[in-house]
Amino acid sequence: MSYELAVWEGDVPCDDKAAGEEFEGLYERYFVESPRRAHGVIRAYVEELVERWPEGEGSPWVTTPLIDSASGPIVYFSMVYSRADEVSEGAAQLAAEYGLVCFDANRSTLRGAVEGLTITTQNGRAALPALWFPFVLNELRQTGGFIAVNQSNTSAKARNDNGTLTLEYHEKEQRFQTKDVPLDQIADALSQLASGQRQFIARHTWRRLTPEEP
Known part of the structure; x- marks a missing residue:
């Protein structure tokens, strides 16, 4: 392969x-x-x-x-x-x-090299992966695992909350969340954000988080 x-x-x-x-x-x-x-x-x-x-x-x-x-x-x-x-x-x-x-x-x-892009996992900073699905699978297979993709004023974070896969999307000071997201859709969302795209937003039903929520 x-x-x-x-x-x-x-x-x-x-x-x-x-x-x-x-x-x-x-x-x-x-x-x-x-x-x-x-x-x-x-x-x-x-x-x-x-x-x-x-x-x-x-x-x-x-x-x-x-x-x-x-x-x-x-x-x-x-x-x-x-x-x-x-x-x-x-x-x-x-x-x-x-x-x-x-x-x-x-x-x-x-x-490409995206200015201002950072990718973080529970092990620290990570490189831009060539293949997102195996990267997501590896990082989220255990409880507590997470991946955060940050670019300028926009970010997305996926995490494993006791077996529930959660995806969050942050735009400036607003935060949105959706749960029970399949791994392939998480990989697609994170890879899109990393490349400056936003199509994934319309593909999910989001709940707006309050400032008090973690």
């Missing part, structure tokens, strides 16, 4: 759907119809990836040399699933430094 990222030149698409459509178009053009030598910025990006995570024994890359996964303005590459969190986070941050678009081809979502 592997995890795939696509990184390309250009403006950041307005949302995940637009990013998915752009990725499909780039893939068809540069990998199916007319493969070509990678552009300079893509080659530099790939070279730095390989410098951080060398090819060879113990490499996280599914296909090597990694540059063979690049064509024109795009590189579409796979990494072993067991190292997806570590490597994809670094790859996404590096893409942001190069001014490149980073797209999670597994979940069909944009990825």
